[in-house]
Amino acid sequence: MTGLDVRLAAAVRVGDAAEVRALIEAGADPDAAGADGLPVLCAAVEAFAHEVAEALVEGGADPHRRLPDGTTPLLRAVGSGSPATVSAVNHGVLRLPREQRERLLATARHWYEAGTEAELRRRTGARGPARTGRVQDGEHLHVETVTLGGRTVRAGHGAVLTELEQELRILTPVEELVARAVRHTDDHVDWSASCWALACRRSPETWSQVVAFHRHPSPAHRAFVVGFLGYGVMQAGLSTHPRWYERERGRLLASWARTETDGGVLAGLLALMSREEVPGAPAIVLRQAGHPDPRVRREVPALFDPPWTGGAAAALRVLAGDPEPAVRAAAAHALGRPEVWSGEDRELLVSLFGDPDPQVRSTASYAVASGRDRSPAATEALFGLLAADEQVLRLNGAFGLALRDDPRTPEAYGRVGPRGREHEHDHRWDGLWRWSMRNEPDTP
Known part of the structure; x- marks a missing residue:
């Protein structure tokens, strides 16, 4: 073995895919033997180091090489x-x-x-x-x-x-x-492989056979159909009948959501409906706003399209006070969508700045910060966030002031604190620069 081969074997042992690629480019033998006498590809396989194995095969290692044990x-x-x-x-x-x-x-x-x-x-x-x-x-x-x-x-x-x-x-x-x-469950490799394989088939016959399981007595089978329907873009894109898929999917979601009894399955159906044109969706969704399963209630706010009227507005305000934090956060996110808020909605969102759950606080404050409400009440509520203990709330406050061209923006960003690595690509940190370009264009 050459020195490069020895280094390649060492890189495989520690799982360094980048070093493996570099060494192969430098001339190392991708089929070099490790300490056990077998190709280093076998060591990558044994360690489940798929990135390393991929680098070796792409570099020329033979995955079909016959080994001493056959x-x-x-x-x-x-x-x-x-x-x-x-x-x-x-x-x-x-x-x-x-x-x-x-x-x-x-x-x-x-x-x-x-x-x-x-x-x-x-x-x-x-x-x-x-x-x-x-x-x-x-x-x-x-x-x-x-x-x-x-x-x-x-x-x-x-x-x-x-x-x-x-x-x-x-x-x-x-x-x-x-x-x-x-x-x-749907994050398991077996589940995903089956769903992908079926979604890639280009026939209405396969689609019909799969969705027939939505009547199965087992929630697991019905949940699989939900996941399968989630590959709708794949089904429509690969099919020679994309409009047929879209039409049938919408019909199925509308009828199924009215009868599904399992909370987890119904929550999945509502999540799909938020991305689809489903006949009669508003009435279907409104009936689920008081569902006993919080997973269902969490999906409801995303299905209400502003401007809200009647039951939808009332349901959203109730959901903003739901016992489950995830439901309150979803309601806060939805309340931030309209271009013009009522004073009642603003007060509700601002009240959520002090919610016991950090995700609700963050979602509500960002909804006000990024929203179109330019009222003095909204602006002062954002300025009040600069005294919060959590940096994300202070950042939301500063970002909201910058969007409103508030003269206190430089002070606000000064109070946010240092920018950590977790915010490296966070657009909110650009608010001060954009404010400066609009308000102090001659500043070097």
């Missing part, structure tokens, strides 16, 4: 149960010989059907309890881990199987994909 790095990734790792090394699988493709599928299916812990126990011969946990796999999703006999495997074989089938052009039955998903 496996390949890709086959090991499939067994690892990490969809992110499989995706990182899954290059050219469609061009593999049939025997190798079938082995990949069989391995994923065996792990999935046997169960991760049971299969790991069979392979290691270990006795005693397994150690389990939950980790992030990729950027946004999660999966369980099982450690037994000195070996750790992730329980994402359902997602691995689904993604392999999709890449190999295998049309898995809708019922099977739904069954893989509903054992988990």
